Amino acid sequence: MSIQIEGIHKSFGKTRVLHDINLDLPSGQLVGLLGPSGSGKTTLLRIIAGLEQANGGRIHFNGTEVTDLHARDRQVGFVFQHYALFRHMTVFDNIAFGLSIRPKRERPSTNDIKQRVGSLLEMIQLSHLADRFPAQLSGGQRQRVALARALAVEPRVLLLDEPFGALDAQVRKELRRWLRRLHDELHFTSIFVTHDQEEALDVSDQVVVMSQGRVEQIGSPDDIWQQPASRFVLEFLGEVNKIDGEIHGSRFKVGHYPLQLPVASHRQGQASWYLRPHEISLSTQADARHSLPVQVTDVNPRGALLRLELEPQDWPGPLLEAELPRQQLEQARRGQTLYLGSQGGRLYVGDQQLTDDSLALTA
Numbered sequence: 001m002s003i004q005i006e007g008i009h010k011s012f013g014k015t016r017v018l019h020d021i022n023l024d025l026p027s028g029q030l031v032g033l034l035g036p037s038g039s040g041k042t043t044l045l046r047i048i049a050g051l052e053q054a055n056g057g058r059i060h061f062n063g064t065e066v067t068d069l070h071a072r073d074r075q076v077g078f079v080f081q082h083y084a085l086f087r088h089m090t091v092f093d094n095i096a097f098g099l100s101i102r103p104k105r106e107r108p109s110t111n112d113i114k115q116r117v118g119s120l121l122e123m124i125q126l127s128h129l130a131d132r133f134p135a136q137l138s139g140g141q142r143q144r145v146a147l148a149r150a151l152a153v154e155p156r157v158l159l160l161d162e163p164f165g166a167l168d169a170q171v172r173k174e175l176r177r178w179l180r181r182l183h184d185e186l187h188f189t190s191i192f193v194t195h196d197q198e199e200a201l202d203v204s205d206q207v208v209v210m211s212q213g214r215v216e217q218i219g220s221p222d223d224i225w226q227q228p229a230s231r232f233v234l235e236f237l238g239e240v241n242k243i244d245g246e247i248h249g250s251r252f253k254v255g256h257y258p259l260q261l262p263v264a265s266h267r268q269g270q271a272s273w274y275l276r277p278h279e280i281s282l283s284t285q286a287d288a289r290h291s292l293p294v295q296v297t298d299v300n301p302r303g304a305l306l307r308l309e310l311e312p313q314d315w316p317g318p319l320l321e322a323e324l325p326r327q328q329l330e331q332a333r334r335g336q337t338l339y340l341g342s343q344g345g346r347l348y349v350g351d352q353q354l355t356d357d358s359l360a361l362t363a
């Protein structure tokens, strides 16, 4: 089931919380809706479900307009962070619920219901707990039952709002892998709200990044990571170091250290150089490529990698995080002075990136 969202906007009172949202989501994809708290993810999800009315715009499922269709007629399954299973019903009855309340002529026979619930129980690997009550399950098991319950009625679209938000990191990771596999087997279309960028990048076919009620970027996890469309996306997705300075002619001056830009910039003044930890290179000697002195304040080996915390020396700025192959700096130790450089990173003046490509700065 493909989903088209055209010019959706929404206000609560005088506050506009969604601005002209346009999305075209192909059938069968697992789409991650990612953004900070308050960016409008849940509101958009509720509008797609029909639980909230937009102030304008249209929604189509497979080309058919559903904007004015009641939630119960949209055939949408919903799983929330705290999904209230019926406490007085067993796991089996919870999953069977949606089927068993159907009007008589649409209701499958008792045997069919038994079979369908049986195969869902197998799928969520909880067949052995069919007779338990929700209170006798772990949080992860409860969320799996919630998912099976949503899938039992064969929704055309499954919407998940932080479904694993309340679970601990390990269970969360297992469940999202499991959701991915399930998705690959059953090919339904789902939209999955999260504010956890690792979660979104890990399981989604496409990620929609939202900020302040607008779509900042839509693309594959790889696109979004490699080619962030804005400074917001760059900062929101993954760790990034920010080094502030000023552009004068063809130089980017950090404190009193002038770094040479590859080409003279037409923009002058305040600018920020953004570097992911792995884009930092370090040398024990100052040279043409490594000119900014930093002091090592922490050394953390992580397998084949070395993670260093660095304090700017003699130039203003917050602590920096660098990550490099261990053999490159075998002898790194706390208190040592090193010289920072990079072949990459991105230079921004305000919200505008100075070049389309990554930038190499040399002293």
Ligand SMILES: Nc1ncnc2c1ncn2[C@@H]1O[C@H](COP(=O)(O)OP(=O)(O)OP(=O)(O)O)[C@@H](O)[C@H]1O
Pocket (backbone or CB within 6 Å): 012, 017, 035, 036, 037, 038, 039, 040, 041, 042, 043, 044, 195
């Ligand atoms: N029923 C409501 N009445 C008034 N304001 C609301 C209502 N629901 C949401 N909002 C506001 O709309 C904005 C978007 O909220 P929404 O829940 O969609 O964000 P979100 O990105 O899902 O956030 P979170 O990750 O914290 O759940 C927020 O500023 C919120 O306070």
